[in-house]
Amino acid sequence: MLEIRNLHVAIEDGSKKILNGLDLTIHNGEVAAIMGPNGSGKSTLSYVIAGKPDYEILDGEILLDGENLLEMEADARAAAGVFLAFQYPLEIAGVATMTFLKAAMNAQSRARGEGELKTPDFMRRVKLGAEKLGIPQEMLRRGLNVGFSGGEKKRMEILQMALLEPSIGILDETDSGLDIDALKIVSEGVNALRSADRSFLVITHYQRLLNYIVPDTVHVMSKGRIVKTGGKELALELEANGYADYVSDVAA
Amino acid sequence: MVAVKETVEQVKELDVDQYKYGFSTDLEVDKAPKGLSEDIVRFISAKKGEPDWMLEWRLDAYRRWLTMVEPDWARVHYPKIDFNDSYYYAAPKKNAAPKTLDEVDPAILDAYKKLGIPLREQEILAGVQTSKVAVDAVFDSVSVVTTFKEELKKAGVIFCSISEAIKEHPELVRKYLGSVVPVTDNYYATLNCAVFTDGSFVYIPEGVRCPMELSTYFRINEKNTGQFERTLIIAEKGSYVSYLEGCTAPQRDENQLHAAVVELVTMDDAEIKYSTVQNWYPGDADGKGGIYNFVTKRGDCRGANSKISWTQVETGSAITWKYPSCILRGDNSRGEFYSIAVSNGMQQVDSGTKMIHLGKNTTSRIISKGISAGRSQNTYRGQVSAHRKATNARNFTNCDSLLIGEQCGAHTVPYLESKNASAVFEHEATTSKISEEQMFYCRQRGLSAEEATALIVNGFVKDVLQQLPMEFAVEAQKLISISLEGSVG
Numbered sequence: 001m002l003e004i005r006n007l008h009v010a011i012e013d014g015s016k017k018i019l020n021g022l023d024l025t026i027h028n029g030e031v032a033a034i035m036g037p038n039g040s041g042k043s044t045l046s047y048v049i050a051g052k053p054d055y056e057i058l059d060g061e062i063l064l065d066g067e068n069l070l071e072m073e074a075d076a077r078a079a080a081g082v083f084l085a086f087q088y089p090l091e092i093a094g095v096a097t098m099t100f101l102k103a104a105m106n107a108q109s110r111a112r113g114e115g116e117l118k119t120p121d122f123m124r125r126v127k128l129g130a131e132k133l134g135i136p137q138e139m140l141r142r143g144l145n146v147g148f149s150g151g152e153k154k155r156m157e158i159l160q161m162a163l164l165e166p167s168i169g170i171l172d173e174t175d176s177g178l179d180i181d182a183l184k185i186v187s188e189g190v191n192a193l194r195s196a197d198r199s200f201l202v203i204t205h206y207q208r209l210l211n212y213i214v215p216d217t218v219h220v221m222s223k224g225r226i227v228k229t230g231g232k233e234l235a236l237e238l239e240a241n242g243y244a245d246y247v248s249d250v251a252a
Numbered sequence: 253m254v255a256v257k258e259t260v261e262q263v264k265e266l267d268v269d270q271y272k273y274g275f276s277t278d279l280e281v282d283k284a285p286k287g288l289s290e291d292i293v294r295f296i297s298a299k300k301g302e303p304d305w306m307l308e309w310r311l312d313a314y315r316r317w318l319t320m321v322e323p324d325w326a327r328v329h330y331p332k333i334d335f336n337d338s339y340y341y342a343a344p345k346k347n348a349a350p351k352t353l354d355e356v357d358p359a360i361l362d363a364y365k366k367l368g369i370p371l372r373e374q375e376i377l378a379g380v381q382t383s384k385v386a387v388d389a390v391f392d393s394v395s396v397v398t399t400f401k402e403e404l405k406k407a408g409v410i411f412c413s414i415s416e417a418i419k420e421h422p423e424l425v426r427k428y429l430g431s432v433v434p435v436t437d438n439y440y441a442t443l444n445c446a447v448f449t450d451g452s453f454v455y456i457p458e459g460v461r462c463p464m465e466l467s468t469y470f471r472i473n474e475k476n477t478g479q480f481e482r483t484l485i486i487a488e489k490g491s492y493v494s495y496l497e498g499c500t501a502p503q504r505d506e507n508q509l510h511a512a513v514v515e516l517v518t519m520d521d522a523e524i525k526y527s528t529v530q531n532w533y534p535g536d537a538d539g540k541g542g543i544y545n546f547v548t549k550r551g552d553c554r555g556a557n558s559k560i561s562w563t564q565v566e567t568g569s570a571i572t573w574k575y576p577s578c579i580l581r582g583d584n585s586r587g588e589f590y591s592i593a594v595s596n597g598m599q600q601v602d603s604g605t606k607m608i609h610l611g612k613n614t615t616s617r618i619i620s621k622g623i624s625a626g627r628s629q630n631t632y633r634g635q636v637s638a639h640r641k642a643t644n645a646r647n648f649t650n651c652d653s654l655l656i657g658e659q660c661g662a663h664t665v666p667y668l669e670s671k672n673a674s675a676v677f678e679h680e681a682t683t684s685k686i687s688e689e690q691m692f693y694c695r696q697r698g699l700s701a702e703e704a705t706a707l708i709v710n711g712f713v714k715d716v717l718q719q720l721p722m723e724f725a726v727e728a729q730k731l732i733s734i735s736l737e738g739s740v741g
């Protein structure tokens with residue numbers, strides 16, 4: 001279970017406050033969707049949960065299964081089960097995707113007290129996962145995300161999520177940049193990972209994604225706070241009416 | 253080098269400070285009086301029992317050196333060196349001239365063992381490596397032992413210390429010494445000619461493929477002592493040799509000078525592959541101490557279709573001034589330079605190569621990867637030139653810099669010069685940085701800051717590491733990550 005209480009966050013130099021008393025609880029097995037206008041702080045929230053160093057936490061707490069995430073480094077949070085599919089995945093030249101996946105999976109199994117993965121096991125798991133997401137084998141030999149199209153990068157994020165088996169997967173606008181077929185494939189990939197002890201936080205601007213990944217709860221974010229929470233029908237309503245009802249001054 | 257696994261483990265065990273080879277060995281030593289003069293040159297020559305022609309050669313170099321000035325064009329800064337404040341000869345006293353390994357001072361064998369270089373042949377054979385490597389171990393000013401000599405002799409290969417070669421093979425030494433790097437080539441090279449103390453000599457006869465890797469392991473142990481090594485490798489027609497060079501020094505507060513000269517000669521269809529892992533003590537984080545590494549390395553592709561390939565992994569030294577070069581004299585000859593230069597702390601690196609195309613259809617390839625961290629400065633300086641007769645000369649240069657942190661610098665200084673219209677030079681250069689975004693991305697996937705840096709750096713240097721012999725590559729990779737420890741987070 002992920003519990004966020006009264007979270008206040010500013011960017012590191014203190015020049016700008018982004019999250020303003022945010023409360024959010026996601027239960028095990030739950031898929032929560034967050035929607036909200038550009039600049040409302042959705043990506044910032046995902047970064048703060050994952051432990052990006054550029055922010056100053058002014059107040060509040062983030063607990064994952066009772067553990068205080070804010071006291072941990074980013075890699076320790078990953079080991080504790082946090083996975084973030086980036087809105088803009090990073091390119092790492094010279095590091096073959098396969099090499100990166102192996103390093104990440106080994107780090108994960110080490111953190112779980114399991115031994116290093118045997119190469120054949122690793123290869124089999126990657127191959128299987130890649131096939132499901134329509135990622136050609138050839139891509140795994142290329143530098144991580146280097147020259148990948150926008151959609152290919154997003155698929156690669158989901159492949160990593162599938163391989164690392166997190167307890168909470170945060171998807172930041174994974175649907176943007178995906179063509180219609182890819183949207184289906186990626187959604188199926190996510191749905192296949194749904195389980196009673198794994199939860200998801202899905203950040204999106206479009207209700208369409210939520211037709212494929214059907215959320216249990218939908219939250220509206222504005223100016224760094226959750227201003228409305230409802231069921232999946234809330235997304236439909238937002239699609240029809242925009243944020244005006246929940247956000248007093250959207251344009252600002 | 254030999255027992256890689258062992259070495260890697262030892263390196264891990266010695267994990268107290270960033271530099272893992274900083275220990276020193278207590279030994280009784282035979283030293284020249286401090287300072288530099290004709291008498292010192294005579295002293296060294298006498299200690300080595302050299303013939304007159306060698307002494308004359310040295311004295312001539314010394315007199316010329318007195319008239320020369322230190323070069324100042326490199327992007328390195330250091331206080332003026334007082335050449336009279338150093339010792340030019342230091343040799344372990346016990347068994348000054350050991351005939352067999354059993355006569356070598358056990359303290360020295362221990363020192364090499366600690367460095368991961370077992371010198372006893374049975375230990376080498378018992379090591380994890382299946383391939384054999386013959387080692388010439390140079391401790392301060394003298395070669396203490398050369399392994400697998402007998403076996404090499406059967407193949408006709410001469411592998412011994414240069415001191416021994418001067419006495420045993422004077423006709424070869426006289427013919428080739430100074431024929432690639434002339435006595436007055438440059439300030440440090442000329443100094444080396446006057447006071448060089450030891451180094452390796454390799455002669456591969458016509459048509460012979462050297463049956464094992466050869467290597468020299470240089471260790472500076474004594475305080476205030478310069479090391480002036482001299483290496484000469486000759487590959488006759490159609491022969492091949494792969495040669496490795498490694499080096500370390502204890503951690504000391506004062507700067508020590510290392511001014512080596514390496515000369516390579518390849519005749520028709522011959523090939524020399526020369527690899528270096530340079531890990532002299534780099535000084536502490538504030539730039540105190542460390543080796544001044546002023547080195548002249550040059551290969552002469554004298555014969556047609558010959559090839560010389562330099563691969564260097566430079567992680568040590570306070571200052572590195574080093575440009576392993578190729579003179580492409582023979583038609584169709586080829587020169588290669590693969591380099592990884594890592595600088596951290598206050599280290600200064602000014603390194604690169606020269607590819608001098610003289611013959612027709614000569615080709616050269618330069619791949620340089622510079623990694624700067626801390627407050628270090630890392631300069632690639634490379635010259636490619638084509639002579640009037642060098643029809644169809646071809647060069648490809650790729651020069652990449654990676655910056656870690658905000659306070660370091662990377663610089664690229666290419667000199668291109670073509671006097672033949674048919675010559676084609678290609679030059680690519682990039683500078684990149686390990687961004688905080690990349691770091692966060694990696695750490696989000698569970699990698700520690702060190703693992704993430706190592707992963708990115710390994711990706712960056714991959715092309716060059718592939719050029720090293722397998723056992724060396726593993727060690728080099730390890731060394732690079734050790735050198736960069738503390739550069740992140």
Ligand SMILES: Nc1ncnc2c1ncn2[C@@H]1O[C@H](COP(=O)(O)OP(=O)(O)OP(=O)(O)O)[C@@H](O)[C@H]1O
Pocket residue numbers: 011016018036037038039040041042043044045054
């Ligand atoms: N490092 C930073 N420096 C300055 N401003 C920042 C920084 N990071 C975020 N911001 C600002 O904080 C606000 C929230 O940004 P964030 O990326 O979290 O929004 P978002 O809800 O994800 O928007 P979008 O829907 O466009 O992705 C924006 O106004 C953004 O410009």
Ligand SMILES: [Mg+2]
Pocket residue numbers: 042043044087172
């Ligand atoms: Mg965003």
